[in-house]
Amino acid sequence: MPQNQTPAGRPDRPALRRARRPARRYSAQAAVYKNRRPLWLFLLPAFTFMGIYLFYPFFRNIVDSFQVIEGLGMPAKGLNDPWYLNYSKMLTDPVMRTAVLNTLLLMLCTLVFQVGMALLLALLVDRAGRGAGFFRTVYFFPIVISATALGLLFNLIFLYDGGMLNQLLQQLNWTSKNIDWKGEKFWFSTMTLPVMWQYVGYYFVIILTGLNNIPAELYEAAAIDGAGPWQLVRYIKWPLLHNTLCTCLTLAITGALKVFDLPWTMMPNGMPLDKSWLTGTYMYKQTMLAKDVDYAGAIGVFIVLLGVLLSQLSQRIFRERDE
């Protein structure tokens, strides 16, 4: 007998009403999800913010890069002659060439040392068992310190006269004279090392989370099959980390294009002798010091194009695959 009928065969209306209630509630909830208007309302603030502070300045900057602007906030004095002057200047500017090469080199170092070191540390901490939380905090810690503070810290470490590194080397009798770590010989490693050190923790946490997501059953099965630590890495962790590593590499490539504060604090004005410029620091110099705002705008456009190009390239190379 159907549940909602009385013994006489008539429908039990109160029971039917009770039975319909959940269905009505369900359909009301579904209607909320079907109605897209609240969704737009929630998206509106973020969209407005992005429109005002990101997209408008970006497109405005493209226009400005073709005009003559001699200071921030100053009105344009018409189009450059020829209108593409800043872009042709970029091709012949030796400092811009240095900046692009340095940025690409920094990107390469980021891929090899930041992500590579993060992977190594994550694999070790993943096996550590006890104390893993401690190491996680220690390695992540540099991320929370401001880049300017880190720059000042490393300035003291690399100080020529009385710096920590020079004192240490002299105490160990490895050198009798001070070494100019920011000089022509060592400037690249002096600039790159702190940048690498700062962000290793960031990728370390991402990779460690990826490792934690690998089911324990796989390790157990591998252990039963007699797999050692190296085989675990080679045949279980490495393949299952593929997508996580792809994300890290894409983030590292795009992140390297934005590096600015730490190199600027440590090696201002292309120190030494215009050798340490990066695209970001050179754009800042052209805007704030040289007051060539339209040229800085053109450099900005170039940085965005380079970023789009490289991130597309990295997504093709490090294509994520379905698990």
Place this chain on the structure above:
Amino acid sequence: MKRKLSALLSLATAAAMLSACSSSTASTTTAAATTKAAESSAAEQTTQQEASSTAAATTEEATTAGTTAATGGVSLTVVTSFGGDDGNRQNYEDAYTAWEAATGNTVKDASATSNEQWKAQVLSDFETGSEPDVLFFFNGVDSNPLVEGEEVVSIDEIREVYPDYASNMDDSKLGASPVDGKNYSIPTAGYWEAMYVNKTVLEDAGVEIPDADTTWDEFLTMCQTIKDKGYTPIAVSLAEVPHYWFEYTVLNNGSRAVHEIVPTDSSSEEYTNWVNGLNDIKDLYSKGFLPENTLTATDAETFQLMADNKAAFAIDGSWKMGWFFGSTDEDGNEVAGNVDDVSRYTVTYVPAKGDRKTTDMIGGLSMGYYITRKAWEDPEKQAAAVSFVEAMTTDDVVGKMAGGTAVTALKNGTPAAENPNSLVLDALAMIKGSTGTVSAVQDNLSSEQKTKLLVDDVKLVANGSITAEQAVDDTLALAK
């Protein structure tokens, strides 16, 4: 109901973001300044409460402090060059904290060390509409954009409302704007540039202290002797502050009469003086008389060599005196200087060559307090800004800043230093023996030209990467 609430929240978030955009809070120029501003902001609330309860007393105190009566509770953003290790930092802090206590107003101090980057940042703040209320800045060509853009208020305009403004100053010495010849800023202490000497290093090297008769060639011989003894003859950062050496090497190749003239083309006498001056710096570098890391060091790093008895000479301004012997804080406590024994240091003329007399010096009144148009047109801030500048330029404050040795625009003349130490006495003797003073030629260069010449190119000339002619040509090209 939920939807209405959600819509309300969304609108509130959007409104909050948009209202943040229209905030008129002035930007601060440095990270340190931001921190300071945050601290001041917190302090402001407390001060406002205190100020309201003691309004009558505050007005009385303000008047006795020589200031125009200003309503308590006003917060002024002030940018000066008395930041970092400036010798007058303590005097500046003492003066503005005394003003805060007297008026109940607060200062958001965004001071920094003066260099080309700082100057560019200050001008950018004006361009982007985030200028301070009061600015201590250069009165030469550097200030042209501020005057041309009517971003600062002339003293004549201020006196129409506040007739006693800067009445303790001699108007003819204030440093009129190159744009229209009007006075816009009130200077504290002027400056002279001279050579500081480390007596300990010189004694150990067996070298006499340079005096009014020392020639450039004799100076080079001294440097060689000092270098052979294992010391650094000259403490200078070509990466950061080659300015003083540029001034004196150019003066050495020209004369007081033409020093302030910026060359127009390669056929002019001044062009040759600049090229020869830059080549003299290159000569000092190639002879190994400068610190080994002079192309990468900061000014603070190289000057520390003087304190550590590792370097013999350093050219700097009168403002550097306080760096050696410290100062006295608001409570009368001695603030230590950077050297153990100030009597082991002296200051003297920069050795000369050519037509220049060794006793010809670089100096003048190149900086002063400006009130910005923004503060002047703000009814809440106008009186406070006037009061602040008056308090910072009283005879007493200016006297402390001058340290008894610097030039001032005070009608009553520079007050004598109390209990002068040996360095102050040496400076006074040097000023007394000076045969003439000329302003720095770089004050007549635009910010972009100075950046090109002094930040970008001097070190490249010294290193041989570019020629002196190239550096001067590049700089002059920016004027066109």
